[in-house]
Amino acid sequence: MSGVKISGDKKMELKNKHVFWEALILAIFIFASGIFLGYLIELNRTSQIITIYQQSELDLLDAKIQNDILNIGNINCELAKQEAIDFANKVYENSQLLERYEGASKITEGMVLQHKKYDLLRTLLWSSSIKIKDKCDDNLNTIVYFYEYDPQVIETKSKQAVFSKKLLEVKNQLPENILLIPLAGNLDINSIDYLKKVYNVTVLPTILINENIRVENMDQLKYLENMFSN
Amino acid sequence: MEILPFVYLAYMFVSFYLLILILLLYFKNKKVLFNAPEFKKFYSISVLIPAYNEERTIADTIKAVSEIDYPQNKIEIIAINDGSKDSTIKVLKNIKNKYKNLKIFDKPNSGKADSLNQALKMCNGELVVVLDADSYPSKNCFKNMIGFFDNPEVGAATATCTPRNRNTFLEKLQVIEYKVIAFTRKLLEFIDSIYVVPGTAGMYRKKALLEIGGFDKRNITEDIEATWHLAKDGWKIRMCLAAHVNTEVPNTLKPWYRQRRRWSLGGLQCINKYKSFIFKNGMFGYFIIPFFSIGLVLGLMGIAIALYIIARRGMSSFLLTRYSLETGVPLVTLNNFYLTPSILNYFGIILFALFFIFTLFVLAVMKDRLLEKQSFFNLLFYMAIYLLIYPFVLITSMWHYVRGKNIWR
Numbered sequence: 001m002s003g004v005k006i007s008g009d010k011k012m013e014l015k016n017k018h019v020f021w022e023a024l025i026l027a028i029f030i031f032a033s034g035i036f037l038g039y040l041i042e043l044n045r046t047s048q049i050i051t052i053y054q055q056s057e058l059d060l061l062d063a064k065i066q067n068d069i070l071n072i073g074n075i076n077c078e079l080a081k082q083e084a085i086d087f088a089n090k091v092y093e094n095s096q097l098l099e100r101y102e103g104a105s106k107i108t109e110g111m112v113l114q115h116k117k118y119d120l121l122r123t124l125l126w127s128s129s130i131k132i133k134d135k136c137d138d139n140l141n142t143i144v145y146f147y148e149y150d151p152q153v154i155e156t157k158s159k160q161a162v163f164s165k166k167l168l169e170v171k172n173q174l175p176e177n178i179l180l181i182p183l184a185g186n187l188d189i190n191s192i193d194y195l196k197k198v199y200n201v202t203v204l205p206t207i208l209i210n211e212n213i214r215v216e217n218m219d220q221l222k223y224l225e226n227m228f229s230n
Numbered sequence: 231m232e233i234l235p236f237v238y239l240a241y242m243f244v245s246f247y248l249l250i251l252i253l254l255l256y257f258k259n260k261k262v263l264f265n266a267p268e269f270k271k272f273y274s275i276s277v278l279i280p281a282y283n284e285e286r287t288i289a290d291t292i293k294a295v296s297e298i299d300y301p302q303n304k305i306e307i308i309a310i311n312d313g314s315k316d317s318t319i320k321v322l323k324n325i326k327n328k329y330k331n332l333k334i335f336d337k338p339n340s341g342k343a344d345s346l347n348q349a350l351k352m353c354n355g356e357l358v359v360v361l362d363a364d365s366y367p368s369k370n371c372f373k374n375m376i377g378f379f380d381n382p383e384v385g386a387a388t389a390t391c392t393p394r395n396r397n398t399f400l401e402k403l404q405v406i407e408y409k410v411i412a413f414t415r416k417l418l419e420f421i422d423s424i425y426v427v428p429g430t431a432g433m434y435r436k437k438a439l440l441e442i443g444g445f446d447k448r449n450i451t452e453d454i455e456a457t458w459h460l461a462k463d464g465w466k467i468r469m470c471l472a473a474h475v476n477t478e479v480p481n482t483l484k485p486w487y488r489q490r491r492r493w494s495l496g497g498l499q500c501i502n503k504y505k506s507f508i509f510k511n512g513m514f515g516y517f518i519i520p521f522f523s524i525g526l527v528l529g530l531m532g533i534a535i536a537l538y539i540i541a542r543r544g545m546s547s548f549l550l551t552r553y554s555l556e557t558g559v560p561l562v563t564l565n566n567f568y569l570t571p572s573i574l575n576y577f578g579i580i581l582f583a584l585f586f587i588f589t590l591f592v593l594a595v596m597k598d599r600l601l602e603k604q605s606f607f608n609l610l611f612y613m614a615i616y617l618l619i620y621p622f623v624l625i626t627s628m629w630h631y632v633r634g635k636n637i638w639r
Binding site for chain 2: 039154
């Protein structure tokens, strides 16, 4: 008779008796390693943001001290304005990276905390810019953009994407005269909630121009450039 | 925290688990993978060939059986003409005199399962081979399979089925698919979990078939149902990778789709029929039913998630385009091109890569000469597109199932 001798059924059963558990343990091990690796990647991104944030914090502090020094005599409006705009631009660039990392963050919550810290930093910048405008009567324009953090409604998400693009367009047209400050309006930050009340911001997204004009819909957004050309 | 990432991770975990299970089975049993069991005697075999409109292929099938390396006096061929509308019966009558062991059973159309059951009553073999009228067993096919039946617990055995026609793109994709199926089916044998002895070529112990009452006429995949029934009753199912059967596979999309829908529908019928046996009757209840059901749930869940994401993205793109046009802002900016992959993206890419490597590995293990001929594009298409069509077939099958359209065509 031909054929190679096959291992007996009993032998086969014994050999494969624990295969389900072995596969489960291996799968859990590999999967957990993957999750851990993902956690490390997200942690690394968070630490990158923390480092950038610390630098921004230093920059703001530096700008404030410079202002304070200048305030001993008369405020140097041109320098203060430039400092504010440069700082806002830098924070804006950082926030772009933060936003991308936030979008990719799936297992850790560290990015939300960083976002809140950045929002506070920007709020500080805003209040500082109000003071500069009070003292200098300059042509510095502030655009505060209140948006919804992590919107679940598609319409809000799309609307915010268009608002962001439009604001960037306007900012690029007048880079030296516009201070662009995006703030998440739904992160339960007391100072931002307070400012929202003060300036009557009730819907998100809302653009607040020079602390008195509110843009809440598409029709108004169309004419955003005109508001600065006058 | 969103729920979707966790659903996605659960999906990934089950896929990882099944892949690891299959690989472990391979590494534990690779030495005996291609072995054929030694046999004690030549069993008498009845080869049942049900045919409905098979004038083109049936003569070649009978010729292939008659050329098998097995004592022909131990083989009885019963060609069943199931009320064909073409000239199948004429072809059979023409070749009748060429083969002494050929019997023709001409009957009105009543479906494959009923045809087999009727033929079962009149056949004399200790073993029954069910062979599709467009399938062609290799010369060593029977010899390599009969040794399984020396073990009285074995109720059925199957062989490696591969496409005979391998020219068109769709056919080439099915070559990959059939190889992967044969490989995994053999590995499932090591945990007594073969879930189908395909109708293309199945060898049964006649006693076992009679005990389960033959094939279920109500099930449109009588082969899956019979396998489940045998497994439920404790019969062991075996597979021999060294035994080959070539079969005609659909060469255009429409018949391909119909065939796959029939398979899915039959699977659904089986799950429904045997659902009360889940976590009962050994591996049948602990693995076969859950494995099949998990496949179903994963497929549906995958498609639900994909549709949800596509619908959200589609709606979002629509609104974004509308608002952008209204306000005159550019649709695409540099920011759109920044890619920051998340852990879920990494998992997806790794899983895809693993399954791709696994497919290559299977083709290499199966010593497929087509590995050189299969272009990278074919493999990529098989992985990225072909397999993704299945969940859609599943959905239409479910729709048909719910509407009670459990028909062959």
